[in-house]
Amino acid sequence: MTNKIKSILIANRGEIALRVIRACKELDIKSIAVYSDEDTRSVHVKRADEAYHIGQAAASDSYLNMTKIIDLSNQVGAEAIHPGYGFLSENENFAELCEKNNIIFIGPKSKAMDMTGDKMKCKAIMKKAKVPTVPGSDGVVDNIEKAADIAHSAGYPVLLKSAFGGGGRGIRFANDEKQLRQEFEMASAESKAAFGKAALFVEKYLQKIRHIEFQLVRDSHGNSRHLFERECSIQRRHQKLIEMSPSPVVDEKTRENIGKIAVRAVEAVDYLNAGTAEFLRDESGNFYFIEINSRLQVEHPVTELVTGGIDLVKLQIAIAQGEEIPFQQQDLKMHGCAIECRINAEDPFYDFAPSVGPVPNCNLPYGPGIRVDTYLYPGCLVSGFYDSLVAKLIAWGTDFEEARIRTRNALAEFSIEGINTTIPLHKTIIEEMNFIKGDLSTDYLDRFNLLDKMHEKAKNRLQKNSPAAVAAMLLQAEYIKKGSSSSSTAAASSGTSSDNRRHAGWNRPYTTRRAINAI
Ligand code: MV4
Numbered sequence: 220m221t222n223k224i225k226s227i228l229i230a231n232r233g234e235i236a237l238r239v240i241r242a243c244k245e246l247d248i249k250s251i252a253v254y255s256d257e258d259t260r261s262v263h264v265k266r267a268d269e270a271y272h273i274g275q276a277a278a279s280d281s282y283l284n285m286t287k288i289i290d291l292s293n294q295v296g297a298e299a300i301h302p303g304y305g306f307l308s309e310n311e312n313f314a315e316l317c318e319k320n321n322i323i324f325i326g327p328k329s330k331a332m333d334m335t336g337d338k339m340k341c342k343a344i345m346k347k348a349k350v351p352t353v354p355g356s357d358g359v360v361d362n363i364e365k366a367a368d369i370a371h372s373a374g375y376p377v378l379l380k381s382a383f384g385g386g387g388r389g390i391r392f393a394n395d396e397k398q399l400r401q402e403f404e405m406a407s408a409e410s411k412a413a414f415g416k417a418a419l420f421v422e423k424y425l426q427k428i429r430h431i432e433f434q435l436v437r438d439s440h441g442n443s444r445h446l447f448e449r450e451c452s453i454q455r456r457h458q459k460l461i462e463m464s465p466s467p468v469v470d471e472k473t474r475e476n477i478g479k480i481a482v483r484a485v486e487a488v489d490y491l492n493a494g495t496a497e498f499l500r501d502e503s504g505n506f507y508f509i510e511i512n513s514r515l516q517v518e519h520p521v522t523e524l525v526t527g528g529i530d531l532v533k534l535q536i537a538i539a540q541g542e543e544i545p546f547q548q549q550d551l552k553m554h555g556c557a558i559e560c561r562i563n564a565e566d567p568f569y570d571f572a573p574s575v576g577p578v579p580n581c582n583l584p585y586g587p588g589i590r591v592d593t594y595l596y597p598g599c600l601v602s603g604f605y606d607s608l609v610a611k612l613i614a615w616g617t618d619f620e621e622a623r624i625r626t627r628n629a630l631a632e633f634s635i636e637g638i639n640t641t642i643p644l645h646k647t648i649i650e651e652m653n654f655i656k657g658d659l660s661t662d663y664l665d666r667f668n669l670l671d672k673m674h675e676k677a678k679n680r681l682q683k684n685s686p687a688a689v690a691a692m693l694l695q696a697e698y699i700k701k702g703s704s705s706s707s708t709a710a711a712s713s714g715t716s717s718d719n720r721r722h723a724g725w726n727r728p729y730t731t732r733r734a735i736n737a738i
Contacts, residue, residue, distance in 0.1 A: 221541040224248055224299045224323065228292045229267070231303030232282060234592045234611065235515075236263035239301045242532035243268075251297050253288065255281035257602045262594050269295065276604045282306045285313050292322050299323035299539060301532075305606055308514040311336060325539045327491045327513050334488045335511040339382045339420060341488070345508050348487035350480055353499065353507045355422035363403045366421050367396055373423040375399075379406050382418035387457040392424065425507070427660045429500040430454065431466050432512075433481035434522045434531075437490050438538045444548050445478040446522050446529065452659040453648065455571070460641065460664075461648060462518035463558045464525045467619070467657030468500070474553070477506050484508055492538050493519075493531055517561065517608065520592060524557035524615040555615055556622040560630065560649075562593075562610040564601045566639035567673060568692055568735060570699045574639040575603035581636060584629035588615040588622070591629075601638050609640065619657075623649060639732060647673040681734055688734035 226249040229239045236252060240263060243250035252267030257276035264270040271291055274281035281287075283306055292300060300322055302308035311332035317324035326332070335341055339359060342352050354373045359382060360366045370377045370393065379402055381389030391406050393399035407417040434446040450466035451459045465474070481496040488511065495512040519531045529546075538544070565571040580597045593610035595601075601609055612629055616622030627649045633642055648654050653667050660666065674696060681689040 224536060224540045226251060226295075226297050227299045227301050227325070227536070228253065228288070228295070228297035229263070229301050229303065230282065230288050230307055231301070231305070232258055232261060232263055232605065233594045233608065235303035235517075237266060237594060238592060239303065239532055240266050242530065242536060245530075246533060246536060248536070251292075251295060253282070253291065255604075257600070257604050260600060262596055262599070271295065276602070278306065278605065282605075285310075285316055289316050289320055289322070293320060297322065299325055299536075301325045301535070302514070304514050304517055309336065309512070323539050325492065325535050327494065328489070331488045331490050332513050335490075335494075335513045337382065338380075338384075338510060339418070341510060342420075342508075344487050345484055348483050350484045350487065350508045351506060353422045353425065353509070356420045358420065359418045360421055361417070363400055366403050366419070367399060369421045370396065370399055373421065376424040378422045378424045379403060379419050380422060381406065381410050382420065383410065383414050425499055425501045427502050427662070428452075429466070429468065429659060430459075430497065430661055431469065431477075431500050431506070432495045432497045432516075433478060434516075434519070435481055435485045435490070435494050435496060436531075436534060436538065436544055437485050437492065437494075438544045439491060439541055440543050442544045443482045443485055443490075444544055444546065444551070445481050446526050446531075446551065447474060447478070447553055449518055449521050450659065451518065452661050453654075453663050454661055455664055458563075459518065459561060460644070461558065461560055462521050463556065463619075463622075464521045465553055465556065467659070468504070471553075473504075478548075480506070480508070484511060493535050517611065518559050520590060520611065520613045521557045521559045524590070524613060525554050526551060527554040555617045556619045557613060557615045558619075558622045558626050560612045560626060560645040561608055561641070562612060562633070562635075562645070563607040563641045564609045564638050565607050565641055567641050567644040567670070568677070569639070569695060571641075573603055573607055575601050576637055577601075578635060578637045580634075582632065582634040583610070584612065584632035586625075586629070588625045589613075589629050590615070595635065609635070609638075612645075623655070634736070636733075636736070639735065643677060643735065644669065644673050647676055677735065680737075685734040692735065 227243055228251040229236050240250045250267040252263050252270040253273045254264045255274055255276050273287050274284055300317055307313040311329040314324045314332055315329035345352050356369045376394045379391040391402040393402050406419055410417040429452040431448050431450050433448050437443040448466050448469050449462050449464045451462045453461040484496045493515050495516055497509045498506045499509055500506050523529055523531055564574050566574045578599050581595050583591045590613040591610055595609055614622050614625040616625055630646050678689055
């Protein structure tokens with residue numbers, strides 16, 4: 220039944236490529252890296268057993284180039300492909316191409332990916348499987364009268380969501396029927412223009428929610444296990460900043476209950492390999508399923524640390540080669556607490572403008588309970604072509620407080636020269652009263668004015684040793700406020716004013732950058 224995989228092509232870059240290479244080395248599997256023009260000096264190229272150039276810097280020419288990657292896999296005899304996260308990881312066409320070419324795609328089957336990729340289809344399947352979903356329409360709502368009926372029975376306020384949306388795109392809010400009628404018309408027109416058809420559904424709007432997800436694994440023998448939850452409520456514009464396990468609001472009984480529901484969710488779509496069931500939790504403690512992420516996630520190390528060292532990548536490979544999951548549900552025990560900070564090459568003092576270029580030097584933290592997953596090394600290049608994640612700091616402690624203090628101290632040890640990162644924001648959050656209390660929600664940053672708190676902290680620190688840097692920073696902060704006040708959040712990332720801000724961000728004077736990085 221099982222036929223050990225001897226070679227894996229890693230269709231990814233950065234820290235996740237390194238993560239997969241390490242698992243391959245432990246399992247004595249040949250690792251095959253791919254790289255673009257921009258990544259010739261990247262460390263995943265050096266560490267893999269073999270590395271092949273696949274195209275120009277733009278992802279569409281390289282890491283997203285399906286035919287190129289499949290052809291190369293055939294040429295070099297790669298038995299399997301690990302897609303990492305992002306890029307082709309949730310592309311059912313790519314999974315299908317692998318299947319057709321007799322290459323093992325380390326992930327679910329294309330059929331399951333097709334079901335998890337379509338929000339409405341997935342929601343309907345979950346409802347049938349008695350997995351709780353957000354109250355609202357059963358499927359696509361094609362006329363306003365039907366939408367008004369459903370909104371009335373679900374109760375206002377409601378959201379209009381597009382079946383084609385993702386990452387918060389295509390979501391509209393309605394407080395009452397009048398607003399619903401307006402929004403419905405606009406959303407239909409927009410959807411028709413973009414996709415040729417309107418596919419809208421209505422949901423009750425849940426207030427002050429937490430994003431809590433369950434890690435799942437399922438093997439080809441039909442065994443399913445959940446590996447507990449991760450709390451991912453601290454986000455900015457649908458990008459997670461901090462994840463932790465356990466969630467401060469999930470007790471043993473809730474974990475068992477929702478864990479069972481999450482297992483039911485993956486079984487309903489005949490899921491294979493590692494995946495995540497995402498839930499929204501309202502203030503009364505109700506959980507609502509929203510979607511399945513059919514990939515290994517950025518925040519998987521948090522789960523690896525609290526399960527006492529289950530290696531999720533090795534488990535993925537074992538499942539892909541037909542093995543059974545080597546543990547029972549009752550063998551798993553929550554072990555301590557883990558917190559992950561995503562360190563992005565973005566300037567938190569400058570509207571999170573991308574900050575790219577060479578990193579002349581860096582110093583990574585280590586010590587008891589500290590894990591850093593990163594592609595950084597002194598002299599490396601942080602490219603503007605790809606995702607801005609440059610490092611993940613994951614701290615483990617016997618309890619939340621120990622993990623938090625270890626995170627705080629490790630953030631203080633971290634130094635990355637040449638670019639700006641989200642480290643100053645993490646330093647602010649990790650000492651913030653509501654974070655410590657566990658009062659988290661998806662609007663945590665706004666609700667507790669974390670950006671203002673970060674500015675305040677920076678000002679106090681800088682005033683002592685670098686007044687010129689303070690002046691420059693305050694001026695820039697004013698400029699950002701003026702520039703973004705006239706545009707909505709959705710429009711803030713496009714257009715001329717934002718381009719100017721980004722450009723200015725790249726050209727931040729070195730002395731200012733150095734002072735700010737020292738905060
Ligand atoms: C919601 C919601 C409130 N009520 N649905 C945003 C992206 C998509 N994955 C689901 N999203 C939301 N759906 C209902 N009925 C609030 C959000 C939401 C959100 C969800 C998860 C994590 C962060 C979020 C930030 C803002 C809004």
